[in-house]
Amino acid sequence: xxxxxxxxxxxxxxxxxxxxxxxxxxxxxxxxxxxxxxxxxxxxxxxxxxxxxxxxxxxxxxxxxxxxxxxxxxxxxxxxxxxxxxxxxxxxxxxxxxxxxxxxxxxxxxxxxxxxxxxxxxxxxxxxxxxxxxxxxxxxxxxxxxxxxxxxxxxx
Amino acid sequence: xxxxxxxxxxxxxxxxxxxxxxxxxxxxxxxxxxxxxxxxxxxxxxxxxxxxxxxxxxxxxxxxxxxxxxxxxxxxxxxxxxxxxxxxxxxxxxxxxxxxxxxxxxxxxxxxxxxxxxxxxxxxxxxxxxxxxxxxxxxxxxxxxxxxxxxxxxxx
DNA sequence: TATTGTTATACTCTATAACTATA
DNA sequence: TATAGTTATAGAGTATAACAATA
Numbered sequence: 001x002x003x004x005x006x007x008x009x010x011x012x013x014x015x016x017x018x019x020x021x022x023x024x025x026x027x028x029x030x031x032x033x034x035x036x037x038x039x040x041x042x043x044x045x046x047x048x049x050x051x052x053x054x055x056x057x058x059x060x061x062x063x064x065x066x067x068x069x070x071x072x073x074x075x076x077x078x079x080x081x082x083x084x085x086x087x088x089x090x091x092x093x094x095x096x097x098x099x100x101x102x103x104x105x106x107x108x109x110x111x112x113x114x115x116x117x118x119x120x121x122x123x124x125x126x127x128x129x130x131x132x133x134x135x136x137x138x139x140x141x142x143x144x145x146x147x148x149x150x151x152x153x154x155x156x
Numbered sequence: 157x158x159x160x161x162x163x164x165x166x167x168x169x170x171x172x173x174x175x176x177x178x179x180x181x182x183x184x185x186x187x188x189x190x191x192x193x194x195x196x197x198x199x200x201x202x203x204x205x206x207x208x209x210x211x212x213x214x215x216x217x218x219x220x221x222x223x224x225x226x227x228x229x230x231x232x233x234x235x236x237x238x239x240x241x242x243x244x245x246x247x248x249x250x251x252x253x254x255x256x257x258x259x260x261x262x263x264x265x266x267x268x269x270x271x272x273x274x275x276x277x278x279x280x281x282x283x284x285x286x287x288x289x290x291x292x293x294x295x296x297x298x299x300x301x302x303x304x305x306x307x308x309x310x311x312x
Numbered sequence: 313t314a315t316t317g318t319t320a321t322a323c324t325c326t327a328t329a330a331c332t333a334t335a
Numbered sequence: 336t337a338t339a340g341t342t343a344t345a346g347a348g349t350a351t352a353a354c355a356a357t358a
Contacts, residue, residue, distance in 0.1 A: 015285060016182075018292035021300040023179050026172075042325070057339060066327050068312065071341055093334045093339040117171045122297040129171060129287045132291040138172035141278040144177040198348070213316060222350050227318055249316040249357045 015058065026120060033113035037106060038080075042073050046094050047099070056095045082106060182276060189269035193262060194236075198229050203238065203263050209252040232244070238262060 035045040049063050060067040077083040082103035085095040121129050163217050188202040216223040233239040238259035241251040275287050
């Protein structure tokens with residue numbers, strides 16, 4: 001029996017295919033969580049990065065956005081009352097972005113939805129999930145990027 | 157010692173964080189492979205979907221692009237001599253997109269680069285990689301999307 | 313009338329460059 | 336002079352709608 005010519009590369013033992021499939025599931029899940037809260041992806045990414053109050057410049061660096069984009073993203077969040085711009089009295093050029101109570105409640109909801117394992121694990125039992133997690137952690141090693149929210153945005 | 161207030165959700169046993177970190181590594185890797193061949197992401201996605209000749213409509217459906225986008229993507233690939241539009245003699249409305257020899261050689265390179273496990277597995281040994289793969293396969297179950305290349309494009 | 317592919321257009325996300333107000 | 340933020344603008348990627356050719 002000849003090797004099927006449409007599959008020149010054996011895929012049986014490859015990691016990439018199932019990983020990419022799982023990535024697809026996670027993206028669907030993340031978009032559902034974020035869309036359900038009426039947030040755009042950059043707004044969600046920014047909110048998740050605002051665990052602690054940051055200047056817009058710091059937020060841009062942390063999220064690896066160009067600073068010019070932060071204005072519009074924060075505009076939208078501010079219009080919804082989720083964050084406030086507070087002028088730094090020590091340096092009146094900088095605006096410190098502070099999450100409001102409403103914003104904090106919304107981010108809590110977002111995290112609770114986004115960080116659930118259930119949408120990802122299918123029929124894995126608890127021991128297998130733990131095993132999967134350990135293997136992922138070891139695979140990533142020290143190569144984890146500074147801000148996990150980067151994953152949610154297209155790069156470059 | 158108080159629980160750090162900046163981490164209201166325990167992350168120690170969660171799957172999402174390391175998965176997202178691994179996704180970030182894969183995206184870097186994929187973008188490097190694709191960029192090195194001078195392809196845009198949609199061009200790469202299209203080429204990878206053209207394992208078998210398809211009409212533009214079929215390609216659009218398979219990739220879940222709107223059909224109007226296929227024109228420009230195929231234009232670019234055709235200019236580089238990677239694919240050809242062949243008018244279907246049985247129905248002169250449809251253009252069958254056929255990968256040329258040059259295109260096939262380039263896709264082979266792309267697959268060889270893209271599908272390597274090494275950039276993903278870090279310090280995992282062969283047995284651990286196999287274990288990780290089995291767990292990923294089981295986690296995904298029958299929920300894998302029809303076309304894995306979807307992962308490479310932002311959705312919605 | 314329905315379908316394939318194309319064009320024109322609009323919207324989102326991102327980056328670059330020029331501007332302002334502070335420092 | 337340098338930095339924080341804003342504005343204007345451009346480019347990529349995607350979708351919708353109208354159109355031409357063909358069925």
